[in-house]
Amino acid sequence: MGSLTGFRRFARMGLGGALLLLATGVVGDSAVTEGSKAAGLETCVAPTAEIRRNHMDYLKHDRDATVRKGIRDTRFSLAECVQCHAEKDSAGAYKPVNAEGQFCESCHSYVAVNLTCFQCHSKTPGSAGDKAAMRDDKRNGRQALGLLQSIDPLTLRRDELARLHATIEGN
Amino acid sequence: MSHNNDQPDLRRRDFIGKTVLAAGAASIAPGVMLTVANAGSDAGVSSKVRWGMLIDANKCADGCSACVAACNQENGIDLIERPAGQSDAMWDAQRPQWIHKVKLKDNLTGEITNLPMMCQHCEHPPCVDVCPTGASFKRADGLVMVDRHTCIGCRYCMMACPYKARSFIHQDVAAQRTGTPRGKGCVESCNLCVQRLDAGDQTTACQDACNREGYQAILFGDLKNPDSEIARALKAHNSRQIRADLELNTGVRYSNI
Numbered sequence: 001m002g003s004l005t006g007f008r009r010f011a012r013m014g015l016g017g018a019l020l021l022l023a024t025g026v027v028g029d030s031a032v033t034e035g036s037k038a039a040g041l042e043t044c045v046a047p048t049a050e051i052r053r054n055h056m057d058y059l060k061h062d063r064d065a066t067v068r069k070g071i072r073d074t075r076f077s078l079a080e081c082v083q084c085h086a087e088k089d090s091a092g093a094y095k096p097v098n099a100e101g102q103f104c105e106s107c108h109s110y111v112a113v114n115l116t117c118f119q120c121h122s123k124t125p126g127s128a129g130d131k132a133a134m135r136d137d138k139r140n141g142r143q144a145l146g147l148l149q150s151i152d153p154l155t156l157r158r159d160e161l162a163r164l165h166a167t168i169e170g171n
Numbered sequence: 172m173s174h175n176n177d178q179p180d181l182r183r184r185d186f187i188g189k190t191v192l193a194a195g196a197a198s199i200a201p202g203v204m205l206t207v208a209n210a211g212s213d214a215g216v217s218s219k220v221r222w223g224m225l226i227d228a229n230k231c232a233d234g235c236s237a238c239v240a241a242c243n244q245e246n247g248i249d250l251i252e253r254p255a256g257q258s259d260a261m262w263d264a265q266r267p268q269w270i271h272k273v274k275l276k277d278n279l280t281g282e283i284t285n286l287p288m289m290c291q292h293c294e295h296p297p298c299v300d301v302c303p304t305g306a307s308f309k310r311a312d313g314l315v316m317v318d319r320h321t322c323i324g325c326r327y328c329m330m331a332c333p334y335k336a337r338s339f340i341h342q343d344v345a346a347q348r349t350g351t352p353r354g355k356g357c358v359e360s361c362n363l364c365v366q367r368l369d370a371g372d373q374t375t376a377c378q379d380a381c382n383r384e385g386y387q388a389i390l391f392g393d394l395k396n397p398d399s400e401i402a403r404a405l406k407a408h409n410s411r412q413i414r415a416d417l418e419l420n421t422g423v424r425y426s427n428i
Contacts, residue, residue: 069310
């Protein structure tokens with residue numbers, strides 16, 4: 001029994017080390033669906049491991065803030081999960097995130113956890129005809145930049161971004 | 172003191188796990204800082220505002236249902252498909268309707284009055300009183316809403332509402348709009364286009380549609396702001412609450428009825 005525990009511990013350390021290597025080195029295998037907006041981003045709204053472990057609690061917390069208090073700029077939002085993780089098919093239409101093999105479904109089916117969000121919530125990002133979604137986009141575009149109102153942060157290199165932040169703080 | 176059991180030392184494992192995670196997070200973090208800045212405010216809507224509506228029944232045209240169509244489009248009601256084999260009568264009785272046209276006839280004079288009817292956004296909503304789970308609630312800015320996460324579909328609120336403003340979703344819904352989630356087994360009603368209000372707009376879909384048709388029967392705004400158009404109109408002209416005898420202090424008022 002003791003040797004097994006020791007082995008397990010060794011395995012965990014090894015895994016931790018491997019994770020560190022992954023984090024510091026090249027981006028490794030990812031669960032993110034190719035062709036989704038998320039595939040082009042470096043990380044989710046929090047470190048991937050944290051999101052994997054805690055996304056359900058985060059979403060549950062922020063949904064109450066949104067529904068009850070009308071706070072729409074929460075850090076975690078299901079609509080933004082869908083916005084970022086939906087993949088387009090060859091015709092350019094979004095695939096539902098809970099369809100087989102798609103981002104939400106693939107993991108939930110692997111761990112055998114029911115995915116009930118999409119019984120009520122939209123499975124695809126708002127279409128062009130969806131005025132509410134367009135407004136959300138517009139608003140998020142404004143909000144996501146924080147202090148950098150006029151610049152799309154994704155177009156900046158990291159050192160450029162650091163310089164901008166330094167300027168703003170120094171002011 | 173040593174324990175003779177085969178349970179692992181969870182605290183130690185937790186510590187190791189956290190340390191490794193922290194190291195990993197720290198090495199990813201530079202790319203994350205940007206999105207952390209997006210974390211929201213926690214103030215929420217304020218009770219300094221109370222959203223309300225003034226509807227001029229004289230301007231509401233017979234035969235026009237632009238407000239209903241606009242509401243259906245804005246809130247994804249038009250995406251709901253009729254279940255196979257359902258009769259016309261059942262479909263008309265059960266499909267959700269957040270706003271509907273009502274036609275009144277005075278039997279003595281024959282005078283006909285048209286008006287749109289929807290959730291009246293009461294200050295003292297009976298639907299909230301009877302809800303056993305707290306799903307039916309009044310937001311700080313006066314909107315009466317359903318939190319579908321906690322709604323169990325008992326429909327007490329539908330019974331309690333004097334205005335028949337609420338609908339129940341009887342079947343699975345295949346498609347929704349992002350701003351209006353909807354699923355089988357929950358009650359719903361007009362929320363004064365809350366997704367628009369939260370995005371900073373100050374109009375509702377029905378009001379926009381009515382103005383587009385040129386009738387301008389619907390006036391929407393902040394009842395608590397004395398300078399708002401609706402507050403000035405309420406002050407200047409005679410208006411009524413429907414079933415004022417119930418003393419619910421409705422947020423939707425009518426003139427010329």
